[in-house]
Amino acid sequence: PWDRELSARLYGGDRETRIQQEIILGVGGVRVLKAMGATPAVWHLNEGHAAFVVLQRIRDHIERGESFEAALAEVRRTTVFTTHTPVPAGHDAFPFSLVETHLAGAWGTLGSYRDAFMALGHYDNGSGPQFNMTALALRTAGSTNAVSQLHGEVTREMWGPIWPGVAEDKRPVRAITNGIHAPTWLAAEMVTLFDRHLSLEWREDHDDPAIWERIMDIPDAELWEARSSLRNYLFAFIRERARSRWKEEHVSAARVVAAGTLLDPSALTIGFARRFTGYKRPELIFHNPDRLLAILNASRRPLQLVFAGKAHPADDTGKHHLQQVYRRAIDPLFGGRIAFVDDYDLHVAHFLVQGCDVWLNNPRKPLEASGTSGMKASVNGVPHLSIGDGWWAEGFTGDNGWLIDPKSSGDSDAIDAADAEALYDLLERQIVPAFYDRDANDIPRRWLAVVRRAIISVTPRFSARRMVKQYAEDLYARAATSAQV
Structure with missing residues (x-):
């Protein structure tokens, strides 16, 4: 009927x-x-x-x-x-x-x-x-x-x-x-690490802040090995997904490139994956293409961006943003340092929140009610880089990620420009240097300090267990x- x-x-x-x-x-x-x-x-x-x-x-x-x-x-x-x-x-x-x-x-x-x-x-x-x-x-x-x-x-x-x-x-x-259901979103490598160094009570009592302070006891080498493995899994997933599309669906070479096959597994990788709509400003990072290009292609300190998401069928603005990001992914000007992973679903989301190095969120404040993808990333040791909106307005502690907050005013264009410049400043002055500052064993200890604080501060406070x-x-x-x- x-x-x-x-x-x-x-x-x-x-x-x-x-x-x-x-x-x-x-x-x-x-x-x-x-x-x-x-x-x-x-x-x-x-x-x-x-x-x-x-x-x-x-x-x-x-x-x-x-x-x-x-x-x-x-x-x-x-x-x-x-x-x-x-x-x-x-x-x-x-x-x-x-x-x-x-x-x-x-x-x-x-x-x-x-x-x-x-x-x-x-x-x-x-x-x-x-x-x-x-x-x-x-x-x-x-x-x-x-x-x-x-x-x-x-x-x-x-x-x-x-x-x-x-x-x-x-x-x-x-x-x-x-809050998020941490056991669902935690990578197996992180679970193994937590089982080894935390009380096994973390599985049932992961809303207890005291348990997570023991993250400080995990050796830097072990934590970095886990994070590096997850990044490698992400790129292996991206490559095999693109290979399958090329082989089985005969997609174009441009689409294979856009899928992320030219990404560097050792480069600092920022993830942006969510519903594409106007207020989430998925194109904000492209506001000044020349400055972004300089950051992406910095000598010995490259940056790369991985996008994923879908737009509401009736949201023409969201569809336009998605198409524009895709065009950047196939633009030779960006040299394959921008990827768009299509057919976004929960399976793809798991790889992204676990395997990226930084999670980007730049909604137009105050239109983000909460957001949860940054929580899923943080519990895996992927620090959040975000406007102070939604959960991040109360979740940012000063040492567990980065806050995009130029304290700008004016019309939307002026706010977009100020937010973009603040984003570039954070990348150039704090995020990229911390990631590539390595010791004699090639371990980024300054970076791992942020990773630890992300896990410690976000997991108990923004868990579904606490919420329920x-x-x-x-x-x-x-x-x-x-x-x-």
Whole structure:
């Protein structure tokens, strides 16, 4: 039947398709759990896309004879909401007529509480009132959180009209910074190293900072050997992937070069892998091509860049950035020191976050809610080089990576120029010298000091274990206790 197509793909389709998908997720999700006999004590909405959960739950309470106000109060007591993006396009909004039409298709008439339902989602973001899914979630959740400390500040300011008359610092949005599942992203070489030098308790208690201080006990030679092996694995993967494409798909020679076959396994390698979209500024490092070329081709201290990622099918700006980076990868001017690894997926991501030497992130502040790729890199001893946005605004300690922060102001062009110059300065004055400053045994001890601090500071603090504990203790337990009162 035609409606099977609604869940066939995540992206694509028009607004009507989108609202149908969100009704399936929200209304359908509640009904599925009910059919399974599940009775959750707490309902956690991740993003506004799932917010129709609360309307179905309110309706269920009303059908049991409760008033609208009582039903809303009960739903609010047992609902937790996490907002994940400060980018306006990430917050779905629909015409009221479209919402009413499709909810009527799921329920029949909305009845006497139609206006009360619609008021929960009413929001004007400057282009006229619409039914906003994030506004619906904010008004019906007992607890709301953002996904980094800075994102919490942005969210309280961005959604101020939801709480008229409430001072910004009093608006009910807390922050629980995202974290990663370290065992999934750690390379086998790093696991072996940790097993040898840390207590084996690190596997279960990797959110304990005290355990990670023992990283200081790992000899420089062993740590550097592990990092060098991971870089070699990355380049072997890139070469074999390009060879396979050439042999099996008969791709062009230019595409083989762009895939990274000319990269130097011993050169300092910076990775940039994520969704390509405008606010992430994937082309920032190319802002001054002449200065970048001088850094890439410095005598005895070369630098190379590995890009990977995809753009949203409807994001023409993101597609343009991707195409421009690819053109640089095939441009002879850059001499094969820029690569674009296509068909980006989790398999490719593992090699990149484990095998690069530095992880680059340069979003337009403050549009990065959190970001996690830099966490995945840091736990593997790949220091982060980033704008002070998302998690890095609280994660940077001064010695565990590098902060791009020229403290610039002005329009976007002026900020881009200042950020690019600050990036080049860091590369020329700190990052490249530290990597190539070797002792008699060819070990970059100054570099390894940053590597150690990256592992020590990021692994426990930005682990999923810490994050889940925070959700359980700060949000779930409170909501469950409130529901029992």
